[in-house]
Amino acid sequence: xxxxxxxxxxxxxxxxxxxxxxxxxxxxxxxxxxxxxxxxxxxxxxxxxxxxxxxxxxxxxxxxxxxxxxxxxxxxxxxxxxxxxxxxxxxxxxxxxxxxxxxxxxxxxxxxxxxxxxxxxxxxxxxxxxxxxxxxxxxxxxxxxxxxxxxxxxxxxxxxxxxxxxxxxxxxxxxxxxxxxxxxxxxxxxxxxxxxxxxxxxxxxxxxxxxxxxxxxxxxxxxxxxxxxxxxxxxxxxxxxxxxxxxxxxxxxxxxxxxxxxxxxxxxxxxxxxxxxxxxxxxxxxxxxxxxxxxxxxxxxxxxxxxxxxxxxxxxxxxxxxxxxxxxxxxxxxxxxxxxxxxxxxxxxxxxxxxxxxxxxxxxxxxxxxxxxxxx
Amino acid sequence: xxxxxxxxxxxxxxxxxxxxxxxxxxxxxxxxxxxxxxxxxxxxxxxxxxxxxxxxxxxxxxxxxxxxxxxxxxxxxxxxxxxxxxxxxxxxxxxxxxxxxxxxxxxxxxxxxxxxxxxxxxxxxxxxxxxxxxxxxxxxxxxxxxxxxxxxxxxxxxxxxxxxxxxxxxxxxxxxxxxxxxxxxxxxxxxxxxxxxxxxxxxxxxxxxxxxxxxxxxxxxxxxxxxxxxxxxxxxxxxxxxxxxxxxxxxxxxxxxxxxxxxxxxxxxxxxxxxxxxxxxxxxxxxxxx
Numbered sequence: 158x159x160x161x162x163x164x165x166x167x168x169x170x171x172x173x174x175x176x177x178x179x180x181x182x183x184x185x186x187x188x189x190x191x192x193x194x195x196x197x198x199x200x201x202x203x204x205x206x207x208x209x210x211x212x213x214x215x216x217x218x219x220x221x222x223x224x225x226x227x228x229x230x231x232x233x234x235x236x237x238x239x240x241x242x243x244x245x246x247x248x249x250x251x252x253x254x255x256x257x258x259x260x261x262x263x264x265x266x267x268x269x270x271x272x273x274x275x276x277x278x279x280x281x282x283x284x285x286x287x288x289x290x291x292x293x294x295x296x297x298x299x300x301x302x303x304x305x306x307x308x309x310x311x312x313x314x315x316x317x318x319x320x321x322x323x324x325x326x327x328x329x330x331x332x333x334x335x336x337x338x339x340x341x342x343x344x345x346x347x348x349x350x351x352x353x354x355x356x357x358x359x360x361x362x363x364x365x366x367x368x369x370x371x372x373x374x375x376x377x378x379x380x381x382x383x384x385x386x387x388x389x390x391x392x393x394x395x396x397x398x399x400x401x402x403x404x405x406x407x408x409x410x411x412x413x414x415x416x417x418x419x420x421x422x423x424x425x426x427x428x429x430x431x432x433x434x435x436x437x438x439x440x441x442x443x444x445x446x447x448x449x450x451x452x453x454x455x456x457x458x459x460x461x462x463x464x465x466x467x468x469x470x471x472x473x474x475x476x477x478x479x480x481x482x483x484x485x486x487x488x489x490x491x492x493x494x495x496x497x498x499x500x501x502x503x504x505x506x507x508x509x510x511x512x513x514x515x516x517x518x519x520x521x522x523x524x525x526x527x528x529x530x531x532x533x
Numbered sequence: 534x535x536x537x538x539x540x541x542x543x544x545x546x547x548x549x550x551x552x553x554x555x556x557x558x559x560x561x562x563x564x565x566x567x568x569x570x571x572x573x574x575x576x577x578x579x580x581x582x583x584x585x586x587x588x589x590x591x592x593x594x595x596x597x598x599x600x601x602x603x604x605x606x607x608x609x610x611x612x613x614x615x616x617x618x619x620x621x622x623x624x625x626x627x628x629x630x631x632x633x634x635x636x637x638x639x640x641x642x643x644x645x646x647x648x649x650x651x652x653x654x655x656x657x658x659x660x661x662x663x664x665x666x667x668x669x670x671x672x673x674x675x676x677x678x679x680x681x682x683x684x685x686x687x688x689x690x691x692x693x694x695x696x697x698x699x700x701x702x703x704x705x706x707x708x709x710x711x712x713x714x715x716x717x718x719x720x721x722x723x724x725x726x727x728x729x730x731x732x733x734x735x736x737x738x739x740x741x742x743x744x745x746x747x748x749x750x751x752x753x754x755x756x757x758x759x760x761x762x763x764x765x766x767x768x769x770x771x772x773x774x775x776x777x778x779x780x781x782x783x784x785x786x787x788x789x790x791x792x793x794x795x796x797x798x799x800x801x802x803x804x805x806x807x808x809x810x811x812x813x814x815x816x817x818x819x820x821x822x823x
Contacts, residue, residue, distance in 0.1 A: 325769065325770075325772075327744075327745065327747075327767075327771075327772075328772040328773060329743075329744035329745075329772055329773025329774070329775070330773035330810075330812060330813070331773075332744075332773065334743075334773075334775050334799045334801075334808070334810055335799065335801070341735065344727040344730070344731075345595065345746070346595055346689055346690065346742075346746045347743055347744065347745065347746050348735065348743070349743045349744075349775070390744075391744075
């Protein structure tokens with residue numbers, strides 16, 4: 158039996174071990190919010206991941222998504238995650254009529270790769286079916302131009318809101334000045350990263366919809382990075398030259414209240430993936446098609462699996478591992494240029510997933526992660 | 534450890550008024566507040582703004598800002614001249630105004646209307662003869678290297694007083710060539726400014742700005758009242774600029790050029806600091822705190 162107390166204790170020990178080998182910046186977390194409820198990360202089902210695969214979910218040539226198949230994948234996945242006998246019952250474990258629900262999109266690679274509109278639309282449909290008014294549903298992301306490129310309104314019922322923080326890069330009005338993490342990484346002048354206001358002041362629950370992607374700084378970008386870097390301002394400052402502080406910054410941000418307590422469900426959108434060059438995907442060269450949706454309340458468990466998915470694909474394609482820290486692969490002076498699969502822009506930090514486990518955000522140990530695979 | 538904050542009562546205290554700005558020629562389109570320049574030589578200044586490509590002398594990813602505040606501080610008796618290209622007049626005028634510089638302007642006619650509105654705005658700002666606020670002293674030996682350091686200290690929004698020799702009123706006196714700040718370090722003024730900031734410590738800084746690295750703030754005050762003048766070098770509107778000033782102030786009067794209805798938002802006082810947000814601003818915002 159996996160108890161929450163035992164989980165938190167073992168996770169803290171793991172974090173201490175991992176952190177010992179790196180310089181962790183001094184973080185100051187400022188928030189008036191306290192932890193609340195029992196649904197927040199790692200949520201109702203620590204260490205549990207349901208992975209649903211369907212070869213019909215997406216056509217690799219046209220990249221057309223079959224909404225009917227997505228519906229079936231989601232129904233099976235959510236029922237399996239919760240043990241509920243119906244989809245409505247499954248979704249009601251997380252959201253209800255009194256909630257204002259945020260759906261955290263992942264549009265950093267748009268339009269090449271993004272939270273798929275058909276997947277987001279199916280989530281919205283289920284949330285409404287669980288009793289939430291369309292007017293109480295907010296799709297959110299940081300950058301307006303990225304979201305616009307995906308044309309989400311075509312897929313959504315009337316009343317659903319789409320909120321972005323930065324119409325123009327650097328706009329700060331949509332961030333909450335009272336909720337922030339203060340840290341200096343490289344002597345930058347602006348040392349605060351603020352949480353989006355819609356998260357702190359409007360939403361009661363958040364459903365996170367990341368993609369299966371490689372990331373030049375953090376190794377992979379999955380649940381943790383999408384909810385963290387995608388909800389706070391001024392985060393790109395954590396990378397400079399070959400160094401990135403994603404190792405500790407991602408988990409630190411994800412653990413900030415009220416973000417941690419309000420993020421209740423993760424739907425990993427793995428219909429498409431990116432095995433190199435992420436988080437961007439300007440062309441199809443580095444895209445692949447896992448054709449999976451994964452369901453979990455534990456972001457660490459999903460991202461732990463993602464590390465192996467991305468690294469496995471890179472190995473298959475002859476690329477260096479995301480764990481490779483050899484300076485000879487860094488971009489500066491590299492004969493392969495800046496973009497090849499054997500070039501690192503930064504020393505990657507996939508260890509950020511284990512670090513987040515140490516902050517109590519989920520289960521990292523593969524032996525303790527229960528994966529239920531469903532084939533449609 | 535005694536507090537580093539000093540309200541500088543001696544030294545540089547430039548008057549804040551539009552009276553030292555003049556226009557050549559003072560065309561009618563500039564309105565009633567534009568006065569003509571007198572005779573005599575003037576030192577030409579570059580048009581202010583941001584250069585996103587040049588990152589020389591910077592220890593961070595911060596963009597390079599072209600500003601002349603450091604020239605005004607080092608050469609208070611000098612007469613200056615701007616010939617800004619179209620679109621840059623407002624920032625140049627605002628910059629000279631904030632530092633009380635004696636500056637002449639030759640403008641592109643496309644900027645006449647904006648300039649007339651800006652001069653009207655500046656004329657509406659109440660005169661407040663407050664001394665500059667400083668957290669440390671910088672010993673200026675008059676060298677070119679010291680000038681570049683002053684440039685970067687100002688650009689990094691570090692508050693200092695220029696002195697000719699170490700001033701015992703300050704806990705931190707920054708001297709180029711001292712063991713703490715060796716002369717070699719001054720060859721990279723950005724790194725030098727970073728080192729000064731490291732020794733001072735962010736927690737001991739009297740003023741901080743968040744939400745942008747494209748603005749320079751001039752702070753004056755006397756312990757009971759303070760004025761923060763925010764210059765935006767980005768070339769685009771700034772939204773959600775957050776300011777933190779040491780001291781607990783009950784009243785904040787905000788004046789933003791181009792935004793007559795602007796009010797400070799999310800005002801907080803905690804830990805001996807007052808914080809507030811400027812919702813949106815163009816080239817210049819002025820906050821008076823009491």
